[in-house]
Structures are given as C-alpha cells and as structure tokens.
C-alpha cells in the first residue's frame with residue numbers, strides 16, 4: 760500500500776541534487792519538494808537529481824506571475840504551489856514602493872464583475888493557471904471566503920487581462936530584510 764510522509768521542503772539557493780536525492784534514499788518516497796527554486800535551479804535539479812521533484816513552492820501572484828518558471832515546471836511535471844498568493848501581510852507599498860495586488864484597480868473591477876472579492880479573483884486566477892494556492896488568514900470569515908473559489912470561472916478574456924498586469928513585484932526580498940543582495 761502506498762504511504763505518504765511529510766518531508767521538509769528543500770529550501771536553498773544552491774542546486775542540490777544530493778538534497779533532492781536524500782528524500783528517496785530511505786526508500787520511503789519517490790519524489791521530493793522544492794521551494795523558491797528559480798528556473799535554473801529547477802533545471803539543474805531535474806538534470807542531476809535521481810529523484811524527480813514533485814513540487815516547487817514559489818512566490819507568484821498576478822503582480823508577479825513568473826510565467827516562464829511556472830510553464831517550465833508544469834512542462835516537466837513539477838506541480839507549482841503559489842506561496843504568498845495574495846501578497847502577504849507586509850504591504851508591498853510599505854516595503855517595495857509597489858501596489859498590493861489586492862488594491863490593483865483591474866482586479867477590483869473583475870471582482871465587481873464576478874461579484875467576488877479581489878482575493879477570490881486572485882485565487883481563482885491561480886487555480887485556472889493550474890497552480891496550487893495557499894492563502895493564509897487569521898480571520899475565520901476570510902478563511903471561509905478564500906475557499907469559495909470553485910463556483911465561478913474567469914473567462915479567457917479576463918485571464919488575458921490579468922496577464923497584462925504583471926509588474927514583477929516580488930514581496931519576498933531578502934535584500935530588504937537581510938540587507939544582502941542574494942540575486943547579485
């Protein structure tokens with residue numbers, strides 16, 4: 760009988776085929792999860808690891824779509840989980856001088872059109888691009904709302920409109936928090 764065990768997500772800035780393989784060495788699993796692997800790290804992992812990564816949990820939302828990475832993962836059978844799908848608790852404006860995706864006028868307009876909240880539109884968009892979305896809320900009402908995203912569908916045209924609002928706004932900016940530019 761197949762069993763599933765929870766493994767720590769592999770979270771590193773360096774390609775680590777060894778880490779990717781570690782998970783399977785016990786014979787208890789045949790896949791491994793990744794987190795924050797960009798396209799190059801994912802490619803390296805796919806090329807060198809004996810164990811195929813099953814999931815890559817990355818930051819993505821309408822204002823930070825990362826289409827190339829998402830498509831690359833999906834093409835190679837790596838499920839994309841969208842972390843911080845709503846933009847996180849730290850306001851983009853405060854930290855990065857950018858607008859939070861929940862305040863994005865285009866998304867507000869679509870929320871009105873579909874009679875949904877902006878968060879629901881954002882989450883539905885994530886689902887329709889075949890990503891797993893993992894919003895967090897400390898409020899029970901919002902937890903309930905964030906699940907009611909399977910009773911409507913964004914039209915192809917509206918998916919196209921959302922595609923056009925990508926601003927490459929990243930909230931996960933180690934350079935801001937640690938004052939080290941990891942992407943240098």
Ligand SMILES: NC(=O)c1ccc[n+]([C@@H]2O[C@H](COP(=O)([O-])OP(=O)(O)OC[C@H]3O[C@@H](n4cnc5c(N)ncnc54)[C@H](OP(=O)(O)O)[C@@H]3O)[C@@H](O)[C@H]2O)c1
Pocket residue numbers: 794795816817841842843844845846847848849861876878879893894895896897898901902904905931
């Ligand atoms: N792998 C990684 O590197 C990584 C990095 C960051 C996060 N994550 C994971 O991603 C998940 C979500 O992350 P997150 O909390 O940073 O981001 P998030 O879910 O995008 O945003 C959470 C924020 O949005 C608010 N919110 C939730 N539902 C809302 C709604 N319907 N309307 C308006 N605001 C709403 C929450 O406020 P209230 O609580 O007041 O509702 C909270 O401030 C977590 O499981 C986290 O562990 C992973």
